[in-house]
Amino acid sequence: MPVIGLIWFFVRHRASRPVQETEGIASHLRKALTVGGRRKGHVLPIDGVALGLMLAALGAAGPTWSRMPDPFVAQTAPLVVALKVTSSMTDDDLAPTRLERAKQKIRDLLELRAGGRTALIAYAGSAHSVVPMTEDPGVVRPYLQGLTPDVMPKDGADAAAALELARSTLAKENSLGGILFVADSVDTADVNALGNIEGTSLALLAMLPEGVNDQGMDRLSIPVVRVTPDDDDVHTLEGTLNAAYERALTEEGSQPWDDRGWMLGWPAALLGLLWFRHGWTMRWSFLLALCIGMMPSPPAHAEGIADWFLTLDQQGRLAYQRKDYDRAAELFADPMWKGEALYRDGQYSEAAKVFARLDTADAAFHAGMAHLRGREYREGIAAFETALERDPNFPGAAENLETAKEILDYVETSREQSDTGEESGEGADDIVLDNEDARGADTQIQSGDEGELLTADQWMNTVDTDPGDFLRQRFAIEDATRQ
Structure with a gap:
């Protein structure tokens, strides 16, 4: 900036001097017989050039005030939803009932x-974990539907017990989280417990109709959002519960800054257009244009107007910001960005293949994440081991390797526990699901009446399972164990 300022000063000072002597011309003829005299406020070409260069310099410095989202870091905080499941929640003043409306809001x-880690807790006289932390909402829905007051082992509304269980669930997470209570009332004895909590975002969705208040809710110091017919309540809760998490991500500094220099590039380019105005063309601009014209041009590949102005990676970035990840994956030429777009689009296997082409620790780590999301645990373990071989101190690789091993061990242990000891020879097919260690019995699909194998759908339809019955038995066992 100082160099640009000095050049501007000397060039303008020289250009502002009178170029001809007018002392010998009569004063009443001088104005008509001279051109280009010194005038205050006269704009010169060097003014536009200097301003354009200053904007370009500022843009090259990379001004920024926000961070870019990392597709491998959850953009929403871990959340524990504590649902009150009592007889009062079956009142129909909120159609169809308070409980059913609460389930709808949770869905x-x-x-x-959109894939944020969520756990579900149900509470009445006691609190019970329904679903642990999961990124798959499809796991939560059937258990959510099975929650009714008759599955709870105790009457009451112990919000403090639910809070303690929720905090213990969040303690296992690596980042700040939030707790959402969905209830129609709060016992005044639990008000202090709900108000004295630090390091966790806490909010309550009040399942009450208009004009109905609750004394306990009125005393709460946490945000209380009343249920609405539209999605305003849900959006408000999401922003409230996620605020602390977003601040933590910013303060942590692990996300790259979003360079906003392009915003200064546009006015600099518009100022450049003044060079084509008569009297504004700089003497050396013709030489610059000639040099640019003599440079070898890249092979033409324009398929649309966007290709005239933007590279494929820039177009891919725009599609990525629009959350059109499938289109972004098609456009990106950079393999890391291409893999990230495929990952965000749910194409985990394809993303892992793209990451595998690179020989960096970062690529191996991202390949491991893609394998885990695709439930390819053995491949994920191998990818994390590769990342540690390339960089033993790569952040998160050792922790995720241990997590992947625990998941695989859990899968194999579950197979062992489900071994029924049935004899073979019942017409089983050759389907084996990730049993390389030969632990437990392979799942057998029995034949139909005519000796044909049952399809997966037909076999699943023969399983009579009610989530409500399962939860009732599990909650009763948990409550008896506690006592």
Whole structure:
């Protein structure tokens, strides 16, 4: 900037001097017989050039005030939803009932969070974990539907017990999280417990109709959002619960800054257009244009107007910001960005293949993440081991390797526990699901009446399972164990 300022000063000072002597011309003829005299406020070509260069210099410095989202870091905080399941929640003043409306709101929140880690707790006289932390909302929905007051082992509304269980669930996470209570009332004895909480975002969705208040809710110091017919309540809760998490991500500094220099590039380019105005063309601009014209041009590949102005990676970035990840994956030429777009689009296997082409620790780590999301645990373990071989101190690789091993061990242990000891020879097919260690019995699909194998759908339809019955038995066992 100082160099540009000095050049501007000397060039303008020289250009502002009178170029001809007018002392010998009569004063009443001088104005008509001279051109280009010194005038205050006269704009010169060097003014536009200097301003354009200054904008370009500022843009090259990379001004920024926000960070770019990392597709491998959840953009929503881990959340524990504590649902009150009592007889009062079956009142029909909120159609169809308070409980059913609460379930609907929870499903809407799961869709809004788009893969954020969520756990579900049910409480009445005691609190019970329904679903542990999961990124798959499809796991939560059937258990959510099975929650009714008759599955709870105790009457009451112990919000403090639900809070303690929710905090212990969040303690296992690596980042700040939030707790959402969905209830129609709060016992005044639990008000202090809900108000004295630090390091966790806490909010309550009040399942009450208009004009109905609750004394306990009125005393709460946490945000209380009343249920609405539309999605305003859900969006408000998402923003409230996610605020602390977003601040933590910014303060942590692990996300790259979003360079906004392009915003200064546009006015600099518009100022450049003044060079074509008569009297504004700089003497050396013709030489610059000639040099640019003599440079070898890249092979033409324009398929649309966007290709005239933007590279494929820039177009891919725009599609990525629009959350059109499938289109972004097609456009990106950079393999890391291409893999990230495929990952965000749910094409985990394809993303892992793209990452595998690179020989960096970062690529191997991202390949491991893609394998885990695709439930390819053995491949994920191998990818994390590769990342540690390339960089033993790569952040998160060792922790994720241990997590992947625990998941695989859990899968194999579950297979062992489900071994029924049935004899073979019942017409089983050759389907084996990730049993390389030969642990447990392979799942057998029995034949139909005519000796044909049952399809997967037909076999699943023969399983009579009610989530409500399962939860009732599990909650009763948990409550008896506690006592």
